[in-house]
Amino acid sequence: MVTATAASGYSRVRRILVFLAVVWSIGAAFLALEASMTELSWFSSSKLLPADIVLPRQSQASLVHCQEVVRSLPPQAQDANVASQASYLAWSLGYLLGSADASVTAGRANRAAVENALSQSLPVTTMLGIPPLALPQHARSAYALREFSVFLEDDPPCVAAALQIRQSPRHATLYKFGSVVGFAGVYRRLVPQLNDVLAPQLRVYGSAAGIPADLYSPLLAQHVAGRGADDAQAVQSVVNRIGDYIKSTH
Secondary structure (H helix, E strand, O other): OOOHHHHHHHHHHHHHHHHHHHHHHHHHHHHHHHHOOOOOOOHHHOOOOOOOOOOOOOOHHHHHHHHHHHHHOOOOOOOHHHHHHHHHHHHHHHHHHHHHHHHHHOOOOOHHHHHHHHHOOHHHHHHHOOOOOOOOOOOOHHHHHHHHHHHHHHOOOOHHHHHHHHOOHHHHHHHHHHHHHHHHHHHHHHOOOOOOOOHHHHHHHHHHOOOOHHHHHHHHOOOOOOOOOOHHHHHHHHHHHHHHHHHHHO
């Protein structure tokens, strides 16, 4: 006969394994996204990316909408394993969203493939008790940066709002920060000289989330890896260092 203590131990181990599998699902979604990438289209010749984008503000209608959405969410499951990783998960979800949207707007992946990749994060959003990730609707690729920045603040899916209420304001900011790092990272891999992609958002969200500036400032440098170096690898190194810092600080 299995004792109550043993059963409790088995249950705890099972929860930990499930949690790890969910975390790894985010990595799998990144791989699916990369695999779906196609040839670069409009972006390589586009010069329509303004550097002076200012941060928009959430509209009153969006604020009321998100208050209603959060109130309608099912109760959040209390799990110490999830709570201890919530900061990193919020950042990772944001990074996934930003990378996904930039891959679509830059012509590197089709929307259906990207939405499939995003769907793999559903177990994570469910465990955190927040709405699922959703891509912005874009009118024109030339306005992708402005539309993405408005999307983050208006928060139509109410992901940031739910993180703020169910976790903390820092979790919501980490999600937004991860989103702009993911978005900017895709463009810097494609066109390394673009050092002004969502620069105000990187600074504002990074500072608000308590991320040391030296961790994300390479994304604002003229050359992420130095002239002639592998910029794509350098961008990933920046992302990894930020993720490691967030893991270590919870």
